[in-house]
Amino acid sequence: MSNEELERQFQEKIDNEIKIEPRDWMPDAYRNLLIRQISQHAHSETVGMLPEGNWITRAPSLRRKQILLAKVQDEAGHGLYLYSACETLGVDREDTIDDLHSGKAKYSSIFNYPALTWADMGAIGWLVDGAAIMNQIPLSRCSYGPYARSMVRICKEESFHQRQGYEIMTHLANGTPEQKAMAQDALNRFWWPAMMMFGPSDNDSKHSAQSMKWKIKRFTNDELRQQFVDATAPQAELIGLKVPDADLKFNESTGHYEYGEMNWDEFWQVVNGNGPCNKERLDARRKAKEDGMWVREAAAAYAKKQEKKEKRA
Amino acid sequence: MNQNLYKYLIRLGDDSLIIGHRLSEWCGHGPILEEDIALTNFALDFIGQAQSILEYAGKVEGAGRDADDLAYLRYEHDFRNALLVEQPNGDFALTMMRQFLFDAFRKPLFEALTKSSDEQVAAIAEKSLKETKYHLKHSSEWIIRLGDGTEESHKRTQDALDTLWRYTDELFYEDETDKALEAAGIIPSISKIKEEWEKTVNNVLTEATLTLPTNGWSYGKGRAGLHSENLGYILAEMQYLQRAYPGAKW
Numbered sequence: 001m002s003n004e005e006l007e008r009q010f011q012e013k014i015d016n017e018i019k020i021e022p023r024d025w026m027p028d029a030y031r032n033l034l035i036r037q038i039s040q041h042a043h044s045e046t047v048g049m050l051p052e053g054n055w056i057t058r059a060p061s062l063r064r065k066q067i068l069l070a071k072v073q074d075e076a077g078h079g080l081y082l083y084s085a086c087e088t089l090g091v092d093r094e095d096t097i098d099d100l101h102s103g104k105a106k107y108s109s110i111f112n113y114p115a116l117t118w119a120d121m122g123a124i125g126w127l128v129d130g131a132a133i134m135n136q137i138p139l140s141r142c143s144y145g146p147y148a149r150s151m152v153r154i155c156k157e158e159s160f161h162q163r164q165g166y167e168i169m170t171h172l173a174n175g176t177p178e179q180k181a182m183a184q185d186a187l188n189r190f191w192w193p194a195m196m197m198f199g200p201s202d203n204d205s206k207h208s209a210q211s212m213k214w215k216i217k218r219f220t221n222d223e224l225r226q227q228f229v230d231a232t233a234p235q236a237e238l239i240g241l242k243v244p245d246a247d248l249k250f251n252e253s254t255g256h257y258e259y260g261e262m263n264w265d266e267f268w269q270v271v272n273g274n275g276p277c278n279k280e281r282l283d284a285r286r287k288a289k290e291d292g293m294w295v296r297e298a299a300a301a302y303a304k305k306q307e308k309k310e311k312r313a
Numbered sequence: 314m315n316q317n318l319y320k321y322l323i324r325l326g327d328d329s330l331i332i333g334h335r336l337s338e339w340c341g342h343g344p345i346l347e348e349d350i351a352l353t354n355f356a357l358d359f360i361g362q363a364q365s366i367l368e369y370a371g372k373v374e375g376a377g378r379d380a381d382d383l384a385y386l387r388y389e390h391d392f393r394n395a396l397l398v399e400q401p402n403g404d405f406a407l408t409m410m411r412q413f414l415f416d417a418f419r420k421p422l423f424e425a426l427t428k429s430s431d432e433q434v435a436a437i438a439e440k441s442l443k444e445t446k447y448h449l450k451h452s453s454e455w456i457i458r459l460g461d462g463t464e465e466s467h468k469r470t471q472d473a474l475d476t477l478w479r480y481t482d483e484l485f486y487e488d489e490t491d492k493a494l495e496a497a498g499i500i501p502s503i504s505k506i507k508e509e510w511e512k513t514v515n516n517v518l519t520e521a522t523l524t525l526p527t528n529g530w531s532y533g534k535g536r537a538g539l540h541s542e543n544l545g546y547i548l549a550e551m552q553y554l555q556r557a558y559p560g561a562k563w
């Protein structure tokens with residue numbers, strides 16, 4: 001069969017909402033786009049453990065500590081499913097991790113912002129997991145089967161995280177004046193970075209059109225950002241916190257919120273490695289891998305010895 | 314109130330709380346993603362145990378303190394955990410060795426406590442035992458793998474054993490509190506627990522090709538509230554928000 005014919009059949013499947021599975025023929029560009037996207041998504045989950053992980057030992061009650069531990073454990077689990085989904089495309093997990101460590105692969109820029117106070121645990125759950133859900137719900141209908149299926153499970157947990165984060169914020173917003181100020185400060189710092197999680201504006205997004213045609217993406221960055229603002233702005237209002245956007249207002253006729261211009265300069269600076277914590281995050285991940293090298297070598301050596309013993313037996 | 318039971322629950326609860334704290338420090342820094350999940354999961358189990366044990370301790374005490382009050386508002390010398398659990402994580406071998414030596418103690422202990430004449434203690438032990446069996450399986454497997462892995466891993470694991478060995482004796486600490494509770498059928502005889510611990514430790518360390526330290530010198534007065542320098546730092550971190558914002562609810 002000619003390549004054009006294979007490609008025609010492939011696109012026909014996608015147009016008919018038939019999932020592409022690991023053994024199916026797929027264009028190299030589709031495979032590569034997915035490898036890039038899924039591995040970056042997996043990296044985001046594991047790097048994302050760091051800002052919240054850094055507050056576990058300081059969580060202010062045993063209940064909060066358990067909720068946070070469970071959340072960070074979930075994120076590690078998400079990383080694991082996603083690396084597995086990525087491996088179905090023929091790449092090795094450790095190789096994609098090395099690409100992260102060398103700076104070749106990216107991860108969500110949001111995790112390059114520091115988690116400075118306990119209220120950040122609320123803001124991250126509410127806004128960051130909240131934005132992640134907006135991105136990921138459509139991905140659970142993505143054309144690539146393993147990615148779509150891992151998203152179904154992940155989305156359930158993300159929405160749980162979002163509710164827990166909002167619950168922390170609600171609690172703080174109704175707490176002492178210091179706690180309320182802490183909550184407002186966290187919202188001030190995380191609002192714009194969360195808005196930027198949807199990526200560049202549609203006019204500047206280079207991968208969007210192809211992703212839409214292949215049904216990896218179903219909504220544009222700006223559409224998803226709008227959904228996020230529409231869902232989140234009233235939640236802030238409900239607990240008496242102010243979104244740090246002077247231009248934010250509800251438009252009665254469109255039924256949507258209008259919002260101000262984003263600082264794209266900052267966005268690109270952070271993407272390109274100049275955010276407040278880019279270096280710390282990557283250093284921490286690299287160190288974990290380097291420090292763990294002897295452990296993985298030992299496990300491999302032990303497994304080999306056992307194999308030999310079994311053969312002899 | 315039953316002063317002895319209160320004292321005992323504080324020892325039991327503080328062991329869970331402090332080792333859970335130590336394990337949670339690994340979060341995001343594990344040697345492999347699967348292990349990050351396991352260590353975080355164990356931390357979660359231990360903090361959950363601490364919550365139910367300290368909650369019950371507060372009830373027994375009858376002074377209106379709950380688990381959070383006990384975890385967040387006591388001072389260093391009020392903590393009664395064994396020194397073993399407050400030792401720093403070190404490398405993965407040290408963390409796993411600390412875990413193994415502790416799990417090997419906790420499993421027979423919880424097994425026996427499921428038969429406690431105190432219903433609440435028995436219920437807590439029942440739930441904790443399931444977790445502990447899994448923890449012990451995990452830590453034993455790692456000790457064997459690391460001990461019988463590469464030259465480097467063997468050396469690191471032997472070093473870990475040599476470092477931590479002197480803190481093991483304290484796990485079997487016994488005073489009038491224990492004797493009174495044992496007489497009331499609330500807790501088991503510690504000598505039985507020690508026998509089982511020795512059996513597990515010998516079996517696993519032999520399979521791991523490790524050598525038991527011959528230095529019999531033991532150290533540790535954690536049960537009497539005398540800690541290493543480590544605990545102060547742990548509490549400074551753990552209690553920070555409660556201390557910085559007195560009376561605030563989170």
Ligand SMILES: [Fe+2]
Pocket residue numbers: 045074075078154158
């Ligand atoms: Fe996640």
Ligand SMILES: [Fe+2]
Pocket residue numbers: 075129157158161
């Ligand atoms: Fe999440």
